[in-house]
Amino acid sequence: MTQPRVRLPFTLGVRRSHFRVVAPTCDLFGSLALTRRGHATDTATVLGLAGWEPERLDPDAAPGILAGIGAEGRLPLAGTHAIAFAATDIVFHPREFLPEDPNGMTFTAQLADGDTYTETYFSIGRGAILRKGAPASASNVAMRHPFTSGAELLEVGEATGLTIAKIVRANETAWREAAETDAFLDAVRAAMHACIDRGIAQEGMLPGGLKVRRRARAIEQGLTGCVPGSNPAEVFEWVSLWALAVNEENAAGGRVVTAPTNCAAGVLPAVLRF
Numbered sequence: 001m002t003q004p005r006v007r008l009p010f011t012l013g014v015r016r017s018h019f020r021v022v023a024p025t026c027d028l029f030g031s032l033a034l035t036r037r038g039h040a041t042d043t044a045t046v047l048g049l050a051g052w053e054p055e056r057l058d059p060d061a062a063p064g065i066l067a068g069i070g071a072e073g074r075l076p077l078a079g080t081h082a083i084a085f086a087a088t089d090i091v092f093h094p095r096e097f098l099p100e101d102p103n104g105m106t107f108t109a110q111l112a113d114g115d116t117y118t119e120t121y122f123s124i125g126r127g128a129i130l131r132k133g134a135p136a137s138a139s140n141v142a143m144r145h146p147f148t149s150g151a152e153l154l155e156v157g158e159a160t161g162l163t164i165a166k167i168v169r170a171n172e173t174a175w176r177e178a179a180e181t182d183a184f185l186d187a188v189r190a191a192m193h194a195c196i197d198r199g200i201a202q203e204g205m206l207p208g209g210l211k212v213r214r215r216a217r218a219i220e221q222g223l224t225g226c227v228p229g230s231n232p233a234e235v236f237e238w239v240s241l242w243a244l245a246v247n248e249e250n251a252a253g254g255r256v257v258t259a260p261t262n263c264a265a266g267v268l269p270a271v272l273r274f
Helices: 009-016 032-039 042-051 062-071 150-160 166-172 177-199 217-223 232-252 267-273
Strands: 021-029 074-076 083-086 089-094 104-111 116-125 129-131
Touching: 021 032, 021 042, 021 083, 032 089, 032 104, 042 062, 042 089, 062 074, 150 166, 166 177, 177 217, 177 232, 177 267, 217 232, 217 267, 232 267
Parallel strands: 021 089
Antiparallel strands: 021 104, 074 083, 104 116, 116 129
């Protein structure tokens, strides 16, 4: 299994501190506190503090890592030195919203000299994270075919004769080389397919208090007598199965590629698989 890499800026900050960290605390506000454990917000926070990136952590390994942290009462901060940690170090504030954004979290590191190191972050959507007090990032990226609405996108297509796919691909070169874009898309597609396969392979109850049983595996076993695509009547059943498998992985806290939100995460992988 790939070793954790530091990604969370907070963990970078405490590692650069002149004093050793004794214990961390994470305060979750507003929407992040309202979702609580039902959206695995607490486990995601713990794994992030331990230095794990979502795309590098094997979903099958996550329960064992979390169980080990809970049993030992210690967390490998940023994947390096172990510090004291308990479930109570994650504090939910469901009725308190930070003024900057409804999705806010504050990390506090207790240092060995008695001082503290604190940073606040906001989850502002589309996977973007903004640190409180950080200057707004200026963008001077010039896209080849700029547009700000669906109507403008259609106008670009009519003027250039390009398809929407080719317009977007050309614009991507403003950020990275074409080969880099291809590698990124391949990784996203592979993650989506892996999510479908893992969702079909799993059985049992989904986490949470509703006692919802996974259905994807049982449905797949009822369809295996027909190769996907050979029977037009079963096409919709296969596509629905693949979407359901991803949705169940989403509910179970597995690795999911959002498209564009977790609520729609099953749709695009199912269409791609078909």
